[in-house]
Amino acid sequence: xxxxxxxxxxxxxxxxxxxxxxxxxxxxxxxxxxxxxxxxxxxxxxxxxxxxxxxxxxxxxxxxxxxxxxxxxxxxxxxxxxxxxxxxxxxxxxxxxxxxxxxxxxxxxxxxxxxxxxxxxxxxxxxxxxxxxxxxxx
Numbered sequence: 001x002x003x004x005x006x007x008x009x010x011x012x013x014x015x016x017x018x019x020x021x022x023x024x025x026x027x028x029x030x031x032x033x034x035x036x037x038x039x040x041x042x043x044x045x046x047x048x049x050x051x052x053x054x055x056x057x058x059x060x061x062x063x064x065x066x067x068x069x070x071x072x073x074x075x076x077x078x079x080x081x082x083x084x085x086x087x088x089x090x091x092x093x094x095x096x097x098x099x100x101x102x103x104x105x106x107x108x109x110x111x112x113x114x115x116x117x118x119x120x121x122x123x124x125x126x127x128x129x130x131x132x133x134x135x136x137x138x
Contacts (some may be wrong), residue, residue, distance in 0.1 A: 003075040007061035008054075014070055015041055020057045023047060026096040034092035039064050049089040055080050 002010040011018045023036040037056040038047040041064045048059025058079040065076065 002065055002070050003072040005076060007058045007065060007076050007079065010070065010076060011039070011041075011061040011064055014065070014068070018061070018064070020060060022053075026093050028092045028095045028099065031092050031095055032088075034089040034096070036089075041068055050080065050085050051088050051092070055085060059085070 005013070018039055018041060020037045020039050023038050025036070026034040028034075032051060034049065034051060035053045035056040036047060036049050037053065037060050038045050039057075039060045040046070044064075044067055046060050046064040046067055048056045048061070048063060050056035050059055059082065062076055062079075
C-alpha cells in the first residue's frame with residue numbers, strides 16, 4: 001500500500017530498481033530553478049516537473065504509481081501543490097527561454113556588426129589597391 005508514503009519511497013518499495021533521469025534543468029537567476037525528471041517503469045516513461053529536483057522526482061514517482069495502478073496511489077503524501085508547482089515551473093521556463101532569445105539576438109547583432117566592419121575594412125583595402133585612396137588617408 002502507498003498510503004501516507006512519500007511517492008519516491010512508495011515507488012522504490014514496489015520497483016526497487018526505479019531510477020530518475022534529469023530531462024531538463026532551467027536556471028533563472030531572478031526566479032530560481034525548474035527541473036524536469038523522468039522515471040521509466042515497465043517501458044513507460046513518467047515525467048515530473050518541480051522547482052527542486054526532489055519535487056520533480058516525487059511528481060514523476062506519483063505519476064508512475066498511478067500509471068501502474070499501485071494500491072492506494074491516491075493516498076500518497078502530498079509533497080507540494082501540483083498546480084502551484086506547474087505555474088512556477090512554466091514561469092521559470094518561459095523566463096529562461098526569453099533570456100536565451102535575448103542572448104541570441106545580442107549575439108546575432110554582434111556578428112552583424114563584426115561582418116559590417118570586415119566588409120568596410122576590405123573595401124578600404126581594395127580601394128587602396130586600386131589607388132583610389134592614398135595610403136596615408138583612412
